Amino acid sequence: MIGRMFTWAGAMVMASALPLAAAQAEVPSASGAVPAPLLADLNRQYDQIISDLIRITETPAPPFKEQARAELFAAMLRDAGLPNVTIDEEGNVLALRPGTQDGPVFVVSAHLDTVFPEGTAITVTREGDRLMAPGIGDDSLGLASMLAWVRALEHHKIATETAILFVATVGEEGAGDLRGVRHLFTKGEYQARISGFLSIDNSDAARIVRAAVGSRRYRLVFKGPGGHSYGAFGIVNPMAAMAETVRGIYAIDVPTEPKTTYAASIVSGGRSVNSIPDEIVLEIDMRSSEPEALAALEGAALAAANTAVAGENAARSVAAGAVSLDMELIGDRPAGSTPADHALVVDAVSASAAAGFIPRLDASSTDANIPMSLGIPALTVGTGAGGGRAHSLDEYLEIGRERFIAGVSVGLGIILAQTEPSAP
Numbered sequence: 001m002i003g004r005m006f007t008w009a010g011a012m013v014m015a016s017a018l019p020l021a022a023a024q025a026e027v028p029s030a031s032g033a034v035p036a037p038l039l040a041d042l043n044r045q046y047d048q049i050i051s052d053l054i055r056i057t058e059t060p061a062p063p064f065k066e067q068a069r070a071e072l073f074a075a076m077l078r079d080a081g082l083p084n085v086t087i088d089e090e091g092n093v094l095a096l097r098p099g100t101q102d103g104p105v106f107v108v109s110a111h112l113d114t115v116f117p118e119g120t121a122i123t124v125t126r127e128g129d130r131l132m133a134p135g136i137g138d139d140s141l142g143l144a145s146m147l148a149w150v151r152a153l154e155h156h157k158i159a160t161e162t163a164i165l166f167v168a169t170v171g172e173e174g175a176g177d178l179r180g181v182r183h184l185f186t187k188g189e190y191q192a193r194i195s196g197f198l199s200i201d202n203s204d205a206a207r208i209v210r211a212a213v214g215s216r217r218y219r220l221v222f223k224g225p226g227g228h229s230y231g232a233f234g235i236v237n238p239m240a241a242m243a244e245t246v247r248g249i250y251a252i253d254v255p256t257e258p259k260t261t262y263a264a265s266i267v268s269g270g271r272s273v274n275s276i277p278d279e280i281v282l283e284i285d286m287r288s289s290e291p292e293a294l295a296a297l298e299g300a301a302l303a304a305a306n307t308a309v310a311g312e313n314a315a316r317s318v319a320a321g322a323v324s325l326d327m328e329l330i331g332d333r334p335a336g337s338t339p340a341d342h343a344l345v346v347d348a349v350s351a352s353a354a355a356g357f358i359p360r361l362d363a364s365s366t367d368a369n370i371p372m373s374l375g376i377p378a379l380t381v382g383t384g385a386g387g388g389r390a391h392s393l394d395e396y397l398e399i400g401r402e403r404f405i406a407g408v409s410v411g412l413g414i415i416l417a418q419t420e421p422s423a424p
Contacts, residue, residue, distance in 0.1 A: 032350025110142030214335025226278025
């Protein structure tokens, strides 16, 4: 599938030497550059990209309610020149740009959903070269960048050997648990044809995520008889079992490499200050980029919960009933990686460097988790000129023209390298 529109040999040596996290290295300045006519086209589109970015951002897409933005983005893809646009049963927007040969498809994806709940006021404001609004960089910018690449390819009539499937996914954030991309790879129309996957997510065009941080999330429900805080004193208390569970989890020794983490995140329950609760709920999050390390942590955490329940039932009276525990898996993001010397990684490093950035390889939890876990080459890269405060109400993007367009060019450079284009 993968040919070379440019010369990548120097970049191959450099990429294979990069460590996973925040690496910086000397890179070839010429390889990976987007051809001048296409770069000029992106520059010409600057005002259109900003307009698209604002329009997308101000169209709400709260968790599990992405339909309005999906319909808007489908219409924008058609306006950009792709007639074959559909919305699948999960809510993903799909737009196929056929290749000159039948066979595999290369996916370029960004996500529709935001972390912000329904009713969040979202209005984009501008101060000089900065745009501000919740969700503007995560991931409205990825969607707007995709539109710019489609217009450039269509305007210059670039034919690619490999078909490109542009996808806007649902459910990337939080409780969405990657449901959109999971559907794409397990039930979608193109699942058997996808040979490579590029996710556009975040505003840092130097950041190349080649390792998927997996996560396992549980809701632990501790139940007991409950009773009056004074009159029933001495009976078992689900709150005590929950507290001992947290203590046990935080005593687990986890590796620093690969980075493996846990968090006791949410606690709820109880009826009043003068009652022994009959139910306490604890939610926990566990993460690692190494599947074996994640599985070991999960086993240890669940064992800590079972031990805590047994300890509470042994420590206090169970005459009115014992403490029980229900474990519900509420999040499952698989771990995986794409090798540093894989051509997709090499192409991404080269494209970022050619645009004037210092590329670094990183690990994160993104839509690319699913294909990486299946052994399909996949990456997540940034676009644009940077920003900050993601997942907050004061999220912002830098949009100074020259560096912004350079950042947007990175994704297009990767697409060209992966799909065997003819010269513009």
